[in-house]
Amino acid sequence: MRIASDAISFLDTVLDRTIAPGYSRVGFRMRKRHWPDNDPRPESMRGRTALVTGANSGIGKATAAALAGLGATVLLGVRDLERGAQACRDIQATDPDADVSVVRCDIADPVSVTECAATLAHRLSRLDVLIHNAGVLPDTRQETAEGHELTLATHVLGPLLLTELVAPLLGAATDPRVIFVASGGMYTQRLAVDDPEYRESPYQGVTAYARTKRMQVALTPLLAAHYAPRGISVSSMHPGWADTPGVATSLPGFHRLTKPLLRDAAEGADTVVWLAATEPTPASGHFWHDRRSRPEHYLRRTRYSDEQAQRLWRYCRDAIHPASDQPS
Incomplete structure (x- = not known):
């Protein structure tokens, strides 16, 4: 054996x-x-509530459908309410018992994130699972109204702010979990602590995407330690190569060449769902792929120090709390 x-x-x-x-x-x-056939257990999410950002399509939508199939009440955090409503209809067409609904959350917009958190505080007594799945891959460098580079705002700053704002709801749950959907592409990138906003380097959309996914993974252990006193677990994962609308649109050449090998959205979502629903709770602060904790580096040149990770953490904290809005 x-x-x-x-x-x-x-x-x-x-x-x-x-x-x-x-x-x-x-x-x-x-x-x-x-893998065990009954893990996660059927109905393992019954009585629990999950928020999945970027759940209009692809891995986010597949995650929402799978969690609802396990009995969860699932909120689809979306920028476009009409597309979110259609995603709910699609899920319920396959599973009429699915308890899914929509909440508006443009994760790159701190005003929208704050409003989303307020809506959740009004609607919920607790939040059991928060899944940061929303993603963008712009061809050219773009800035938000606050002056932050768009991939950084979408993949790092917005999720950090939302997690902070709903932390009281997460802390009210028995076994709260936060999960970042990263990317295997992050393995190619150093931690861009000296230029996190891509202001100095020539901009490349694919690289910007991978850099911010590296940031998610680098911040996971820090977030795990930060929220441990509240009993909140924090994990990150990558879904492998999945055939999603985002990949087809943003990486058409890659999609065309690899399509026969791509996972479907449900396969890409599997580890997200497992991290949200399996028992006992997977170890906090780790990076996962296909239900197993994975190394954060395969290339020596991508390694960074604890001090560099802390510098990035401080930069992001300052970015989501400008000097005029620092918490007391």
């Missing part, structure tokens, strides 16, 4: 290091053969 377990672990590691098979549907389906 030990030999078989070691062989499975070795194969899993080989798949992960070779990337192409590991991140594809091949890797997912090979690993799935060794």
